[in-house]
Amino acid sequence: MSGALDRELAYHEKLYSGFAQQHFAKPAVRSMRAHLVRRILALTGADRSSRVLSLGCGIGDTELLLAPHVGEVVGIDLSPTAIRQARSDAAKLGIANASFQQGTSATGRYDAIIAVFFLHHLPDPELESLPAQLRDWLVPGGSFYSLDPSRNRLSGVVGRLLVPGLMKRYQTEDERELDAETTGELFRRAGFDTRVSIYDFGSSPLAGLFPGWASGYRLARRVDDLLLRSAALRRRGSNFEIVSKVA
Ligand SMILES: C[S@@+](CC[C@H](N)C(=O)[O-])C[C@H]1O[C@@H](n2cnc3c(N)ncnc32)[C@H](O)[C@@H]1O
Numbered sequence: 061m062s063g064a065l066d067r068e069l070a071y072h073e074k075l076y077s078g079f080a081q082q083h084f085a086k087p088a089v090r091s092m093r094a095h096l097v098r099r100i101l102a103l104t105g106a107d108r109s110s111r112v113l114s115l116g117c118g119i120g121d122t123e124l125l126l127a128p129h130v131g132e133v134v135g136i137d138l139s140p141t142a143i144r145q146a147r148s149d150a151a152k153l154g155i156a157n158a159s160f161q162q163g164t165s166a167t168g169r170y171d172a173i174i175a176v177f178f179l180h181h182l183p184d185p186e187l188e189s190l191p192a193q194l195r196d197w198l199v200p201g202g203s204f205y206s207l208d209p210s211r212n213r214l215s216g217v218v219g220r221l222l223v224p225g226l227m228k229r230y231q232t233e234d235e236r237e238l239d240a241e242t243t244g245e246l247f248r249r250a251g252f253d254t255r256v257s258i259y260d261f262g263s264s265p266l267a268g269l270f271p272g273w274a275s276g277y278r279l280a281r282r283v284d285d286l287l288l289r290s291a292a293l294r295r296r297g298s299n300f301e302i303v304s305k306v307a
Pocket residue numbers: 068069072115116117118119122136137138139142163164165175176177178181182
């Protein structure tokens with residue numbers, strides 16, 4: 061295993077040993093996940109007949125919300141602790157069409173592939189080679205969706221100034237914010253029709269800071285929908301989405 065992968069594994073094994081489970085179960089984070097699932101369904105066109113692969117699925121909380129709306133979800137993650145939690149939650153909730161595998165690679169073909177807060181954890185060579193790899197995992201006409209922190213985000217600047225300890229706690233040593241357009245370009249070069257857009261401004265950072273405050277999240281999400289109409293504010297938005305279709 062490479063040094064970066066070892067460090068990712070060590071960080072996430074610790075994160076998924078209790079903190080993530082508690083944090084992700086809080087109402088604002090659940091509301092953010094529910095919003096994200098609606099977004100994924102709308103943008104990928106995934107429906108009850110679709111097979112969906114999730115890269116870097118963590119404890120599978122997004123995937124278990126997605127499962128009732130699609131045919132099948134397969135999640136993969138480097139962390140064995142995360143996979144154990146995802147499997148246990150799927151069993152507890154009686155969700156039979158979601159399965160989870162520990163690892164860094166997938167088999168089979170999928171109608172949609174999602175990667176939620178995953179690409180920015182990949183070292184540059186792996187990130188650069190991922191789009192070509194995705195072509196082997198997607199059926200003709202299949203879609204890819206990703207969400208990652210933007211290098212230009214205002215919330216990053218504010219967070220580093222006001223809550224540097226918290227920012228560090230939430231981040232691995234090797235992850236970094238990504239440039240939205242440069243990342244999208246990797247997908248275009250691999251022959252994907254690709255759209256890059258900003259997902260949020262303050263709502264997801266607020267859910268991270270105040271995970272118990274669901275009504276605050278919902279209000280911030282509505283404010284985001286207004287703010288993101290401004291091109292100037294979009295440039296300083298927090299997280300960007302890539303939606304790619306096999307051309
Ligand atoms: C920021 S977390 C996101 C997890 C989840 N998608 C979420 O939204 O909570 C990144 C995840 O990617 C996993 N990961 C990092 N590098 C990986 C790799 N090369 N292959 C598979 N999983 C990886 C980590 O174990 C971690 O669970």
